Amino acid sequence: MNETLDTGLKSWVETANDPLTDFPIQNLPFGIFRRLGTRDAGRIGVAIGDQILDLAAADGGEPQSSLNTLMARGSEYSSALRMKISSWLRFGSKDRDRLAAALTPMEDCKMLLPVQIGDYTDFYASAFHATNVGRLFRPDNPLLPNYKYVPIAYHGRASSVVVSDTPVTWPSGQTNLSADQAPQFGPSQRVDYEVELGFYIGTGNALGAPVQMADAGNRIFGFSLVNDWSARDIQAWEYQPLGPFLGKSFATSVSPWVVTTEALSGFRRAANARAEGDPKPLAYLSDAHDQQHGGLDIVLEVWIETDAMRQTGAKPVRLSRGNFRDMYWTVAQMVAHHTSNGCNLRTGDLIASGTVSGEAPDARGCLLELTRGGAEPIQLPAGETRRFLQDGDEIILRARCERDGAVPIGFGECRGRVTSKPW
């Protein structure tokens, strides 16, 4: 922990000192923005209160349209840059006049995909989620025998990762809901969301050279929210024996701000989801420091806004609230496992956690769990119900870190509306 995290720091950007902001001076996440009305390819911005600091304008460098070059420079460089930005934006900074010209209100900007993503990997790191989903298929034996040994994951589709606010075209596909009928092709009847935490690789590893647990955290540049949209009926019919494919690859939404590993360092906790009697992690996944500090205390919420709510001016409704510290595997374990066979990670790779679900009924991170496979619809205001998503539904993910003795920070939002209408 360094002075950028001091709770006493205030910014001369007044909105950054609002206790409810996601972006106080202790956060300073990176993203790529474009001023509305311009055709700029995008430039690196830093969120501060309700403003965006244009990094190239502040620092005198060339604008860059993705974070990849910055990410590749490693954690020491990022940390030094963060220190510089923190000192610029502090109350009393002598750079205030110069930097004020490099600020733009967020409401005047469009956020772009922050990272050129090489490969996208999706883990399955919540035992609560795996158990809830497994119970739908195998009531007596919900958690498979490998789960507590292997951080289960699959390769996802990188091309269809989109930034928050990008409409999601309603997916079609093959489904076979009844064993008596032939399969059919048509619009999915079971479109769902999944709330996940994602992280981006800063410095990768060479093919054949696994990353050890103690080094894994250093490879992570920062974190974002991920909505792993899922078409459950397509997924159910296609997934044997090679796993999810078209049930997922129509879209994955990410939030635009990348919260750095350093900004999150004040919210680390023991990794506490491994229960008494569970097997110890194998040696390549074991690390005493990670067991003490590998958990992340991040509250993730899911909200929904339906067409009817928009038409009546009703506010979005919260569907769930979970915490990332309930995950069975830590992010360092994900990195160590991913590379344990020699697989190389590259700058810009996106790794997502899998659905973040907790033990409580309202901590279930997707409709499949909340409605028990569609059997128990959830109630929304004005008599609306949902088993799965309907045309026009917007899902809003939010996340926030709050802890005694630390200034709260947030992730901003990850929004996406599923729609069958052209956009």
Place this chain on the structure above:
Amino acid sequence: MNETLDTGLKSWVETANDPLTDFPIQNLPFGIFRRLGTRDAGRIGVAIGDQILDLAAADGGEPQSSLNTLMARGSEYSSALRMKISSWLRFGSKDRDRLAAALTPMEDCKMLLPVQIGDYTDFYASAFHATNVGRLFRPDNPLLPNYKYVPIAYHGRASSVVVSDTPVTWPSGQTNLSADQAPQFGPSQRVDYEVELGFYIGTGNALGAPVQMADAGNRIFGFSLVNDWSARDIQAWEYQPLGPFLGKSFATSVSPWVVTTEALSGFRRAANARAEGDPKPLAYLSDAHDQQHGGLDIVLEVWIETDAMRQTGAKPVRLSRGNFRDMYWTVAQMVAHHTSNGCNLRTGDLIASGTVSGEAPDARGCLLELTRGGAEPIQLPAGETRRFLQDGDEIILRARCERDGAVPIGFGECRGRVTSKPW
């Protein structure tokens, strides 16, 4: 079919007229090469006999270190370029003197990865392979109910795709071969190869805009050989419920030459693997022209060279010989299915067919099939046997198209040696 495929065409590059060459003037595959002893980033080459034509030197353009820009220009551009190259290299060409200076012997060059691959997808399109593998797990019901409806596929790992001749580091991982013991981490005991045909997307599609069957073939720039290395013990323990991950992602080898869709047009056949009584493909996978011409008559062979063979100077031994026309799904069906949910393909994406196996015992495209899961070792010369690969084994994939009335063309080789030694 255009005049570049005329059987009467001969080249002034004498070795291109050898009936045994893979690279007659009717082939003209593209690749990226570097002259040995230089640090060139790579440049586009065209294979002709035992020579490589430096495209930038011949054409006066800037050297490019991947084929992506060329591929993105679409099939009309590629076809026109191919016509120009064909006319340059024909016997009697007035450009001979100028072009001779742009030729380099293959033996003086190192081939590089030809394409910057965005996403890599691996299908499972041989019903023979799926049945042989399924029988090991489910003797009474080897083929799953979805197989004849859904072209099964999974997302693969793009970062670890390497070009032929790159050594493959022996993978380690978690395995659990006995239900009585706890899982262990260590070097895989069941390293295998899989012979596949791969193809690269030239012009992609927008997210949310599926590619129709009739348009699917146009999106394919060309074809290569793919060795989908597999660690069967890692795969068996990890793959439920989300499919293959670390059992595959340690390496995938591709051949350096990309044989264009046009060069293969003389070797098209009816897609004939769908047996009487099989369900008809759903409408989005149906196309009369594709049924008549979507098959590809390509013989694929797998050869092995062990350490012992190298030490005694013995020649490599052939392990199998299959034909791509035995695949259950055509490449157009793979493209149409992949995009049917709205998923976007991008220039440079690699799509592989899955293991190419046939009905005959010697047409099985991996050791898992050839040795029935390791139960029946294969015999090699000098008393050697193999259940799975051993340290130092080199696998050599070759493919060739031969047909009455056409000049045979080939793919060159895809080589890879698995090794636990540093390289």
